[in-house]
Amino acid sequence: MAKQSCCHKKKLRRGLWSPEEDEKLMNHIAKYGHGCWSSVPKLADSLGLERCGKSCRLRWINYLRPDLKRGTFSQEEEDLIIQLHSMLGNKWSQIAAQLPGRTDNEVKNFWNSYIKKKLRDRGIDPATHKPLAADTTTTTNTTAVVVAAAARSTATCRAVFSDAELVPTAAAVQQQEAPLVGAMQLVDGIKMPLDDYWHAAAAVPGNGMPAAPSSTTTTLSAYHHALSLQQATVGGCGGAAFDMDGLSHCGVPQAVVVPSASSSSTLTSIAGLSPAATDAEQSANVAATNLPWLDLGHANPVGTMDHYAGVLDELRWSDYFDGAYQAATATQGGALQGQCLYDGGGGGGGGKDVDDAVQFVDVHSLSNWC
DNA sequence: AATCTATCCAACCGCTTTTAA
DNA sequence: GTTAAAAGCGGTTGGATAGAT
Numbered sequence: 001m002a003k004q005s006c007c008h009k010k011k012l013r014r015g016l017w018s019p020e021e022d023e024k025l026m027n028h029i030a031k032y033g034h035g036c037w038s039s040v041p042k043l044a045d046s047l048g049l050e051r052c053g054k055s056c057r058l059r060w061i062n063y064l065r066p067d068l069k070r071g072t073f074s075q076e077e078e079d080l081i082i083q084l085h086s087m088l089g090n091k092w093s094q095i096a097a098q099l100p101g102r103t104d105n106e107v108k109n110f111w112n113s114y115i116k117k118k119l120r121d122r123g124i125d126p127a128t129h130k131p132l133a134a135d136t137t138t139t140t141n142t143t144a145v146v147v148a149a150a151a152r153s154t155a156t157c158r159a160v161f162s163d164a165e166l167v168p169t170a171a172a173v174q175q176q177e178a179p180l181v182g183a184m185q186l187v188d189g190i191k192m193p194l195d196d197y198w199h200a201a202a203a204v205p206g207n208g209m210p211a212a213p214s215s216t217t218t219t220l221s222a223y224h225h226a227l228s229l230q231q232a233t234v235g236g237c238g239g240a241a242f243d244m245d246g247l248s249h250c251g252v253p254q255a256v257v258v259p260s261a262s263s264s265s266t267l268t269s270i271a272g273l274s275p276a277a278t279d280a281e282q283s284a285n286v287a288a289t290n291l292p293w294l295d296l297g298h299a300n301p302v303g304t305m306d307h308y309a310g311v312l313d314e315l316r317w318s319d320y321f322d323g324a325y326q327a328a329t330a331t332q333g334g335a336l337q338g339q340c341l342y343d344g345g346g347g348g349g350g351g352k353d354v355d356d357a358v359q360f361v362d363v364h365s366l367s368n369w370c
Numbered sequence: 371a372a373t374c375t376a377t378c379c380a381a382c383c384g385c386t387t388t389t390a391a
Numbered sequence: 392g393t394t395a396a397a398a399g400c401g402g403t404t405g406g407a408t409a410g411a412t
Contacts, residue, residue: 016380016406038397057398058381093400104400109379 013050017059024049025056026064062105069101073110081107082115086129 013021028040028049037053049056073081077099084095092104092111099107111126119126 014382036397053397055381062380090401105380108401113378 012052012055014055017063021049021051022059022064025051025059029060029064062103067101068103073102077102078115081111082119082129085111
C-alpha cells in the first residue's frame with residue numbers, strides 16, 4: 001500500500017492555494033521568518049492555515065518569495081539553461097541557482113514544456129545534447145569500429161571517430177566505457193578504485209600527472225591536491241587551465257588543475273585570477289580561456305561573462321569536471337559546437353530586448369534565503 | 371456554442387541528504 | 392554512533408486554460 005503523505009495523515013488541506021492562505025502564510029513568515037517550516041502546522045490553529053510545513057515551504061519557494069522574477073524566460077536565460085543542463089543534467093536546483101529569481105520548479109517546467117521540444121525540433125536529443133541522428137544510428141558497422149578501437153579509451157575514440165561511428169553494442173559499451181567512467185567520476189570525497197585511472201594515466205607519457213598514490217583506494221581529493229600543487233609548480237596556462245585537448249586525446253585529464261575536491265572550492269577561486277583584475281576581465285578570462293564551451297557567442301559579452309562568473313562560482317568541482325568531460329567529448333564528436341547547435345539561426349538572442357536580459361544579481365543572496 | 375485536445379505550471383509524492391537530539 | 396525529523400530535490404500528476412474542431 002502506498003505511503004500516505006503528511007497532508008493525508010494529518011488531514012490537512014491540499015491542492016491549489018487560495019489568496020487567503022497565501023496571505024496567512026506571508027503573515028506567518030513576516031512574523032516568524034522562514035527558518036522552521038515545521039512550526040507552521042504547529043501554529044495552524046492560530047494561523048488558520050491547514051497546510052503541512054512541506055506544502056508551505058514549497059508555496060513560499062515557488063510562488064510567494066519576494067525575489068522571484070516570474071514572467072517569460074529571456075533568450076539569455078534559455079541559453080544558460082541549455083548550457084547548464086548539458087553540463088549538469090537534471091540538476092534543476094543547481095541550474096536554477098544560476099538564474100536569479102527563478103525556481104527549480106520553474107526551470108524544470110520550462111525545460112519540459114518548451115526547451116525539450118525546441119531541441120527535438122532542431123534534431124537534438126535533449127537528454128544527451130547530441131544530434132538525434134547519432135542516437136538513432138543502428139549498430140551496423142559499428143562493431144568493427146569498436147573492436148578496432150578496443151585498446152583505446154572511449155575518449156580517445158571520440159577524438160578520432162564521430163559519434164555516429166561510435167554507437168557500439170550494449171556489451172561493447174560496458175566493456176569500453178566502464179574503466180573510463182570509473183576514472184572520470186571525480187566525486188567529492190568518494191573513495192574508489194583507481195586502478196583504471198592510473199592505468200590510463202600511465203599510458204600517456206609526459207602527461208603532467210604526478211605519481212599515483214600508493215593506495216589505490218585513496219580519495220581522489222588527495223590526488224587532485226597533488227595535481228594542483230604540481231601544476232602550480234610547473235606552471236602552464238596560468239596554472240588554471242583545463243586542458244580539453246589533453247582530456248579528449250588521452251582519455252585522462254592531462255595537466256588538469258583540480259583543487260582538493262573535498263573542499264567547496266569554486267572555479268573562480270582556482271582560476272588564477274589576479275585580485276587586481278576587474279570582475280569583467282576575470283570573468284572573461286575564465287569563460288573564454290578556460291571554459292570555451294561556455295561561450296554562447298551573444299552580444300553583451302561583459303554582462304554574459306559576469307553572469308558566467310557567477311555560474312563558475314557556484315559549480316562544484318565534481319560537477320564541473322564531469323560536465324567538462326562531457327562537453328569535451330561531445331565537442332570532439334562534432335555534436336556540440338558551442339552555441340550554434342542550439343541557435344535557431346536568428347542571431348542567438350543578441351538583439352534581444354534589454355528588458356528581457358537576465359538581471360545579474362548576487363546569486364549567493366538567493367541561495368541563502370533559507 | 372460546445373466539445374475535444376494540447377499545453378502549461380502549481381502542487382504533490384516519495385526518495386535522499388542533512389541536521390539535531 | 393544511532394535514530395528520527397526536517398529539509399531538499401527531482402519526477403510526476405492533475406487542474407486550468409487556450410486553441411482547434
